[in-house]
Amino acid sequence: MIVDTKVCYDSHCHLSPDITLDKFQEYVKPILESQTWPINIMMTNHIDEKMIIDAISNMGIISNRQIMLNVGIHPWFTHLYTFFNINDFKDLQDFKKFHYMNVLEIYSKSNIKTDEFNEILEYLPIPISIYEIINKFKEILINCKFPERINIGEIGLDKLARIPKSGFLGNPNFPLINGGGLSNYKIKMDHQVEIFKLQFELALNTVNNNIPLPKKISIHCVGCHGLIFEILKKFDSLKIKKDQIPAIVMHSYSGSVDNAKMLMKKLKNLHVWFGISDVINLSKGNQEKFQQLINVIHDKILVETDLGIDRMLENHSDYIEEIVKKLIDLGVDEVTLLDNWRSFTQFETYV
Numbered sequence: 001m002i003v004d005t006k007v008c009y010d011s012h013c014h015l016s017p018d019i020t021l022d023k024f025q026e027y028v029k030p031i032l033e034s035q036t037w038p039i040n041i042m043m044t045n046h047i048d049e050k051m052i053i054d055a056i057s058n059m060g061i062i063s064n065r066q067i068m069l070n071v072g073i074h075p076w077f078t079h080l081y082t083f084f085n086i087n088d089f090k091d092l093q094d095f096k097k098f099h100y101m102n103v104l105e106i107y108s109k110s111n112i113k114t115d116e117f118n119e120i121l122e123y124l125p126i127p128i129s130i131y132e133i134i135n136k137f138k139e140i141l142i143n144c145k146f147p148e149r150i151n152i153g154e155i156g157l158d159k160l161a162r163i164p165k166s167g168f169l170g171n172p173n174f175p176l177i178n179g180g181g182l183s184n185y186k187i188k189m190d191h192q193v194e195i196f197k198l199q200f201e202l203a204l205n206t207v208n209n210n211i212p213l214p215k216k217i218s219i220h221c222v223g224c225h226g227l228i229f230e231i232l233k234k235f236d237s238l239k240i241k242k243d244q245i246p247a248i249v250m251h252s253y254s255g256s257v258d259n260a261k262m263l264m265k266k267l268k269n270l271h272v273w274f275g276i277s278d279v280i281n282l283s284k285g286n287q288e289k290f291q292q293l294i295n296v297i298h299d300k301i302l303v304e305t306d307l308g309i310d311r312m313l314e315n316h317s318d319y320i321e322e323i324v325k326k327l328i329d330l331g332v333d334e335v336t337l338l339d340n341w342r343s344f345t346q347f348e349t350y351v
């Protein structure tokens with residue numbers, strides 16, 4: 001049974017990994033122009049970056065108050081971004097190989113295949129300068145038309161993610177539609193951490209003509225909740241001006257109950273929220289533990305689909321209803337879910 005719910009917002013959704021410019025123009029733009037309830041759309045990599053930035057600069061879309069958009073590099077794609085300078089290399093292919101050798105490492109030592117690295121390398125693009133992209137994001141965050149609706153996401157850390165054989169999820173230049181399965185390579189944690197920190201710092205530096213523009217940051221964290229807590233703790237202890245303090249959303253939160261308590265109690269400045277989705281949270285795992293978690297975080301929960309709006313299309317609100325129904329079954333009040341969203345979007349209620 002679908003409950004008759006008034007909760008209709010999506011705190012974290014996407015464009016699908018296989019989105020193309022044609023699909024974006026044909027299906028997504030009309031949705032964004034006519035959307036009648038709030039959706040918060042993430043950026044993940046260099047492909048959806050172009051579409052998200054196009055939407056941010058399109059008045060027909062961005063003047064719609066229901067649309068929130070984000071800039072950011074998802075941890076699964078951080079290997080595509082480099083700290084090295086292309087000008088320090090005589091040969092483009094040397095630059096490419098040097099970078100990827102530095103940021104990728106073997107996933108399982110018992111499964112090493114010679115030549116696999118070179119095979120993946122073939123499909124990987126020339127790495128993108130991290131400094132250039134950070135500057136681009138900064139310029140957007142500061143100078144965009146509606147800064148309160150342009151935020152940072154999806155960024156984060158993922159200890160378990162393996163690189164697909166196609167080099168990255170949704171690589172349009174790979175011959176097999178399914179990406180050819182997973183390779184035996186992953187992205188080094190140090191590299192992910194550096195890219196995460198650079199993006200987080202953006203949130204602390206978005207000030208326009210002395211007017212602080214506090215940001216919301218959507219964080220992906222899989223398999224390294226202790227590490228992310230340590231990093232967040234350092235940011236939390238910085239002397240951030242009160243009206244510049246960012247809100248963080250631990251999206252599709254997969255950490256323990258104790259970790260959630262730690263985030264809520266030990267981070268004194270950062271405003272902490274937890275995104276709950278059906279794909280990651282409600283359809284998987286130990287339901288008893290999940291109930292304990294819900295009891296702890298219920299007034300910090302935001303509803304999210306974590307799915308592509310180009311996939312959900314006109315069924316988008318049905319997905320939300322399904323999640324809300326499950327959360328109600330776990331004892332969360334519908335009014336609480338609505339209040340949480342209002343507080344999250346209106347900083348003044350919790351500053």
Ligand SMILES: [Zn+2]
Pocket residue numbers: 012014042154251306
């Ligand atoms: Zn996501």
